[in-house]
Amino acid sequence: MKSLKILVIDDENLICWSFKKQYNNKGYEVWTAESGEKGLQLFELHDPDVVFIDNKLPGISGLEVLKGIKALKEDTLLVFMTAYGTIETAVKAMKSGAFEYVNKPFSFDEIDIILDNIKKRLQVENEIQVLRRQQQEEVMFDQVIGKSRAIGQIISLSRRIARSEASTILLLGESGTGKDLLAKVIHNESNRRGKPFVTINCASLPETLLESELFGYEKGAFTDAKRQKKGLFEIANGGAVYLDEIGEINVSLQVKLLGIIENKITRRLGGTNNRHVDVRIIAATNKNLEESIIEKTFREDLYYRLKVFTITLPTLRERKEDIPLLIRHFINFFNVQFKKNIKTISADAEKLLIKYDWPGNVREMRNVIERAIILETSENIRAESLPGEIRNNNAPRAEGKSLYDLVIPETGIVLHEIEKSIIKQALEKTNFNQTRAAQLLGVSRDSLRYKKKKYHL
Numbered sequence: 001m002k003s004l005k006i007l008v009i010d011d012e013n014l015i016c017w018s019f020k021k022q023y024n025n026k027g028y029e030v031w032t033a034e035s036g037e038k039g040l041q042l043f044e045l046h047d048p049d050v051v052f053i054d055n056k057l058p059g060i061s062g063l064e065v066l067k068g069i070k071a072l073k074e075d076t077l078l079v080f081m082t083a084y085g086t087i088e089t090a091v092k093a094m095k096s097g098a099f100e101y102v103n104k105p106f107s108f109d110e111i112d113i114i115l116d117n118i119k120k121r122l123q124v125e126n127e128i129q130v131l132r133r134q135q136q137e138e139v140m141f142d143q144v145i146g147k148s149r150a151i152g153q154i155i156s157l158s159r160r161i162a163r164s165e166a167s168t169i170l171l172l173g174e175s176g177t178g179k180d181l182l183a184k185v186i187h188n189e190s191n192r193r194g195k196p197f198v199t200i201n202c203a204s205l206p207e208t209l210l211e212s213e214l215f216g217y218e219k220g221a222f223t224d225a226k227r228q229k230k231g232l233f234e235i236a237n238g239g240a241v242y243l244d245e246i247g248e249i250n251v252s253l254q255v256k257l258l259g260i261i262e263n264k265i266t267r268r269l270g271g272t273n274n275r276h277v278d279v280r281i282i283a284a285t286n287k288n289l290e291e292s293i294i295e296k297t298f299r300e301d302l303y304y305r306l307k308v309f310t311i312t313l314p315t316l317r318e319r320k321e322d323i324p325l326l327i328r329h330f331i332n333f334f335n336v337q338f339k340k341n342i343k344t345i346s347a348d349a350e351k352l353l354i355k356y357d358w359p360g361n362v363r364e365m366r367n368v369i370e371r372a373i374i375l376e377t378s379e380n381i382r383a384e385s386l387p388g389e390i391r392n393n394n395a396p397r398a399e400g401k402s403l404y405d406l407v408i409p410e411t412g413i414v415l416h417e418i419e420k421s422i423i424k425q426a427l428e429k430t431n432f433n434q435t436r437a438a439q440l441l442g443v444s445r446d447s448l449r450y451k452k453k454k455y456h457l
């Protein structure tokens, strides 16, 4: 095990000296500082695991040092040292987030116990982190299902890009084609695996929140900034940040993003320190960014920067030969999930699935199989267990009159015009943010996209 790093901040030379004598080179590394100011400097320099702080210091008080360290690194384990009888200070220290306190004079037996507890605590935290990492399903290329040429090409290109030094990767493709899945796989198959993979959906947060998530902030940067917060780029240092729906971020954030890509420096809101970060940015969108450039909602410079390594995922209708494999894959998956034992799919049901157009791509297919497995009472998925739009796919869709072509009596209003108008309003209200418009309407994003296309909105 690596040695535990201890910082002791005390103006009493004897204390500092005894700590060093007691613990240095015995599984610990010890630094000492005779003032709070010096202590904070050493803290930044050595990033210790434990800090012992004396309450009475010549310059800034022990309590202030404690708060200062907490502001630099929240989860530091701090032990407060107080003179006998000053219990109020000890209470204050504990309230401010100290891990433990000791009364002076103390024996090193007491300190041994505290250090043992700290070691246990760090070990548990470490185990939690390991478990968390394992839980993040370790998806690799073999989880990207498909034997079509299109998928084969995507996998070999992604493999090369994953292992390269590429600092930005752009994933394009319709909704449900597997961009999230591929982003994770690329990370797991890169030499950044094991380092953080941080995901953020740019469409799900209002601008200001998105900015503070990405860059973090210092305490007091704005009214609600009661504590400092690390930005995602800092958190992901050494790993990757997945910016999903990058097409939805506003232009001023795009400028900041470009800055981070080009200079590899991030700065918290309200802060003055530039922090060097080494992150790979994987960005994804189902938008046509070239159109967004014309509409001036996406910056050309950022686009050219991102598109150096672009991977465009094929739609499912372009790779229909993969449909049987995907069906098999999802049957196995949901059998486990729902403790069912569906053997296979009937020939006519499979035919229907191959014939269907899949506007929502693999996600839609996954949902269809999930539903069928839940509903199915026989051993095999039968056509009856498939949703109406797939079963009735034989009917010529465009020509046939649908409910939406009905004219409301005595008004002359056609039903689909009302629908179009409602969708248009929702889109305008949300600045054409599809995720939020879909939320507003209470429909899935896939169906919103479909309608949007249908009505040329």
Ligand SMILES: Nc1ncnc2c1ncn2[C@@H]1O[C@H](COP(=O)(O)OP(=O)(O)OP(=O)(O)O)[C@@H](O)[C@H]1O
Residues within 6 Å of the ligand: 143, 144, 145, 146, 173, 174, 175, 176, 177, 178, 179, 180, 181, 182, 285, 286, 362, 363, 366
């Ligand atoms: N080739 C594939 N093999 C196996 N599963 C896949 C494949 N492609 C997509 N999926 C699955 O389909 C679902 C949708 O994929 P994903 O979320 O990656 O799509 P997306 O392109 O990010 O969509 P959106 O643009 O809507 O965010 C996921 O459950 C994913 O695991």
Ligand SMILES: [Mg+2]
Residues within 6 Å of the ligand: 179, 180, 244, 284
């Ligand atoms: Mg996605």
